[in-house]
Amino acid sequence: MELLIDGRDLRHAYDALQAVDGVDLRVAAGEIVALLGPDGAGKTTLMRLVCGALRLQTGEIRLCGIDLRAHPDQARANLGYLPQQFSLYQELTVLENLRFFAEVRGVPASEWAPRAMEILDFVGLGEFADRRAGALSGGMRQKLGLAAALVHRPKVLLMDEPTGGVDPVTRQSFWQLLIRLLEDGVGVLISTPYMDEAARAQRVMFLSRGRVLAEGSPRELRAGLAGRVLELGASPLRAAGKVAAQDPEVEDVQAMGDRFHLRVAAGRLTEVERRLGEALRSAGCVVTSVRAVEPSLEDVYVHLLQAVSPAEAMSSAHG
Amino acid sequence: MVERDPALQTMLVVDKLSKKFGDFTAVDELSFEVDAGEVIGLLGPNGSGKTTTIRMLLGLLSPTSGTAFLLGHDIRTQAESIRSKVGYMSQRFALYDELTADENLRFYAGVYGADTPGRVEEVLAAVELSSAASLRAGDLPIGWRQRLALGVAIIHRPVFVFLDEPTSGVDPIARRLFWNRIYELADQGVTALVSTHHMDEAEYCQRVGIMRRGRLLALDTPSGLKQSALLGEAWDVYAEPLLRGLQAVQTAPGVYRATLASDHLRAIVESGQAAENLGSALRAEGLKEVRLERVQPTLEDVFLALASD
Numbered sequence: 001m002e003l004l005i006d007g008r009d010l011r012h013a014y015d016a017l018q019a020v021d022g023v024d025l026r027v028a029a030g031e032i033v034a035l036l037g038p039d040g041a042g043k044t045t046l047m048r049l050v051c052g053a054l055r056l057q058t059g060e061i062r063l064c065g066i067d068l069r070a071h072p073d074q075a076r077a078n079l080g081y082l083p084q085q086f087s088l089y090q091e092l093t094v095l096e097n098l099r100f101f102a103e104v105r106g107v108p109a110s111e112w113a114p115r116a117m118e119i120l121d122f123v124g125l126g127e128f129a130d131r132r133a134g135a136l137s138g139g140m141r142q143k144l145g146l147a148a149a150l151v152h153r154p155k156v157l158l159m160d161e162p163t164g165g166v167d168p169v170t171r172q173s174f175w176q177l178l179i180r181l182l183e184d185g186v187g188v189l190i191s192t193p194y195m196d197e198a199a200r201a202q203r204v205m206f207l208s209r210g211r212v213l214a215e216g217s218p219r220e221l222r223a224g225l226a227g228r229v230l231e232l233g234a235s236p237l238r239a240a241g242k243v244a245a246q247d248p249e250v251e252d253v254q255a256m257g258d259r260f261h262l263r264v265a266a267g268r269l270t271e272v273e274r275r276l277g278e279a280l281r282s283a284g285c286v287v288t289s290v291r292a293v294e295p296s297l298e299d300v301y302v303h304l305l306q307a308v309s310p311a312e313a314m315s316s317a318h319g
Numbered sequence: 320m321v322e323r324d325p326a327l328q329t330m331l332v333v334d335k336l337s338k339k340f341g342d343f344t345a346v347d348e349l350s351f352e353v354d355a356g357e358v359i360g361l362l363g364p365n366g367s368g369k370t371t372t373i374r375m376l377l378g379l380l381s382p383t384s385g386t387a388f389l390l391g392h393d394i395r396t397q398a399e400s401i402r403s404k405v406g407y408m409s410q411r412f413a414l415y416d417e418l419t420a421d422e423n424l425r426f427y428a429g430v431y432g433a434d435t436p437g438r439v440e441e442v443l444a445a446v447e448l449s450s451a452a453s454l455r456a457g458d459l460p461i462g463w464r465q466r467l468a469l470g471v472a473i474i475h476r477p478v479f480v481f482l483d484e485p486t487s488g489v490d491p492i493a494r495r496l497f498w499n500r501i502y503e504l505a506d507q508g509v510t511a512l513v514s515t516h517h518m519d520e521a522e523y524c525q526r527v528g529i530m531r532r533g534r535l536l537a538l539d540t541p542s543g544l545k546q547s548a549l550l551g552e553a554w555d556v557y558a559e560p561l562l563r564g565l566q567a568v569q570t571a572p573g574v575y576r577a578t579l580a581s582d583h584l585r586a587i588v589e590s591g592q593a594a595e596n597l598g599s600a601l602r603a604e605g606l607k608e609v610r611l612e613r614v615q616p617t618l619e620d621v622f623l624a625l626a627s628d
Contacts, residue, residue: 039461039488138366164487165516167364167531168622172578179579183562193488196518196619200580208490218581233542238506254495255502257358257524258540294614298519302491 002029004078004156004187005050009059012045019045021210025061027156027187032178034198035191036301037207043191044084045210047160050189051081064155080154084161086145090134094125094144097133098151105152112151119147123177139170146177157181159190163197175200195297206301213304218297225295225303227269232276233259233289240285247276254302259289261299328355330479330510331376336385338371338533345371347533348385353512355478356505360524361514362618368533369514370410373481376512377407390479403431406477410484412468416457420448420467423456424474431475438474446470446500462486462493469500473509480504482513486520498523518618529622536625545616549624551575553616554593556584558606571600576623587620 007025011018020042027033035043048054050061052072061068066075088097095116102112120126123143128136136144142162149157157178163171178188190201198204199218206213206221214221234240241260245253249272252263264272269292280287331353338346346368353359361369374380376389378398387394392401414423424442428434443449446466451459456467465486472480482501486494501511501523513524521527521541528538529548537548556577558564565584568577573589573596586597594611601609 038490038493041490138364165365167367167626168518168619169626170364172576172623175578179562179565194517194519195491196617200578202582204581219583238502255498256522256541257360257527258542298491302495305490305492 002185003027003062004029004064005061005189006063006065007050007059007061010046010049010056010061011058012049012054013057019210020049023205023207023210023212025050025189025205027189029155029185029187030182031203032182032188032190032201033203033205034201035189035205035207036193036195036198036297037191038193040209041207042210043207044160046207047081047083047158047189047191051079051158052076077152078155080149080152080157082145082149082157082159082162086148088133088141088144088148091132093130093132094120094136095129097144098147101148102151107152115153116147116151119150122150122180123147124173138165139167139174142166142170142174143177146174150181155186157186157188159188161191161193164192164194171197195301199297204297206304208305208308213308214300221297221300222295225263225300227292228264228266229293229295229299230262230264230269230273230276231259231289231291231293232262232287234280234285234287236285239283240280240287243279243283243285244276247272247279250276252302252306254299261293261296263299263303329353330355330357331387331389331512333376333387334385336372336375336387337383338368338375338380339383344533346375346382349533349535350385351528351535351538353510355510356508358501358505358511358513358523358525360521360527361512361530362516362518362521362524362527362622363514363530364516367516367530369516369530370483371533372530373407373483373512373514377405377481378402403475404478406472406475406480408468408472408480408482408485410487412464413471414456414464414468417455419453419455420459420463420470421452423467424470427471428474433475442470442474445473445503447496460493462489462496465489465493465497466500469497473504478508479510479512482511484515484517485513487517491519494520494523518622521618527618529618529625531622531626537621541618544618544621548621549587549616551587551589551624552593553614553620554586554588554597555580555612555614556586556597556601557582557608557610557612558584558601559608560606563604564601564606564609567600567604567606568597571596576627585614585620587616587624 003026005027010020010023012020037043063075064078068075098116120129123146125143192198205215241253244250244262249265249268250262254261329352333349333351336349363369375382378394378401389401390404424439443452446469486497515521526540529536568584568586573592575587577586
């Protein structure tokens, strides 16, 4: 499939801090790729490298085949960018805002108006064209931001943490819009700290400290822990967690509100399940549920993070 | 709804609490109760009324109508008595970046009159920051700053803590370190009310209240919400090509909602009808490699189901 973003060996340092440390980044037409990681993992820096806001220190990026370093304007003509904090002119109407972004993007004067209405209809803001941007709800602002990023019909869309704190209902309709863009062959790169958001992308890149810890479809990533996660519900809950943590083949105990996720040594699920039942009963715990569950992306991410810094793993499992 | 233990003391009783700002109803007849040692979450998007609720419960904002009693004190008239017994960690932690971790805690201990010998060291240990005592707060990684802010919130031994979006922006390990501290406080009898817009984080709470547009739509354990609040079943649908599959599934009978989820589709389908309806809709479109899997619903599925009523 056509590669819309092709970045190789990307690195960026802010003084002594290596924010992005050797990342290969590829996004194909019709694909959503998620950069998943906490604050400081390098997500925003990567986005800024791809959109040309930060100069590449090493490596190379091609956007739709065009070298970003050699031909920045041509390469970026194919790109739409929705930053985390985007600015709208509060006093201007929705349509006037869009006109502004169209002009900035060099959309010809003869084309912007019909295109703007088409895009507003696409994001569901058609009937609000004359409303002041300052009077929009949070979800509508988000959609206007998306419209502004799409006004020049980019082939690649970058979105930096697009739906944090947004009503899930709005988020749902936002994703439906993205799906329609995919049908048109647009490639989308999003960054997010949320597992549930990343789980919607076709491909997820787990970032930590500027590096890619793992990459794959959510299904591929989960498959690495298949058959190794037990859900345990018991009472009293915390005492049960301590019993579970003592089992030599329980590698990790993750407390959830009313249950635990236990990561078990490979191939030992049945054995641990049986042994744990006995240990819990003899400790006076009542087991309400113990069953194998599909690993979540969070289980996978925690496993990967523990593999790179085992000391923290111990203190979080047993601390 | 889970049965609550009658032996436990009720720490918070909220009864039809409302707050209006002009025409805008920020909190709309909120009612719930919280027992001692519970970790309860309010889950909702920005603007759903979570922070306004917390500010009313802290006595910082007076309700338009309704009542709430926190630790037996009326929030409308006894805010002073409440504040000395509760802790509050706001979204923007009130830390002094120029001061060390130790100095931040000592400062707040002084403010609360809680500067008894050994208290600061005790709190540093409780939030796992003993080794960072002499580091400047501004130099700490965000996960550590969050734990220091928690330390500030508990320095005066509150019996009830409010945590407003406590762990935004950290990795799951840092978040877990934070939550383990909350669970330990809960074991010591401290009650916690946590607001979050983060579905992942709500899973950490013992009970979760789902808020939208100022209203509490449901309140139960995460498992309970998934079992009872969702009408229908969650299914993962694998079919190629995916986007044509999405159209077919969206228009199939009995489908409440269908969306793209990574390399497959996720559908919420009327109970008992799913496999048959989905399979035939997809085959009718001539799609290949159709595979259906019944899956656990997520809190987001629950949220969307409740929000669409």
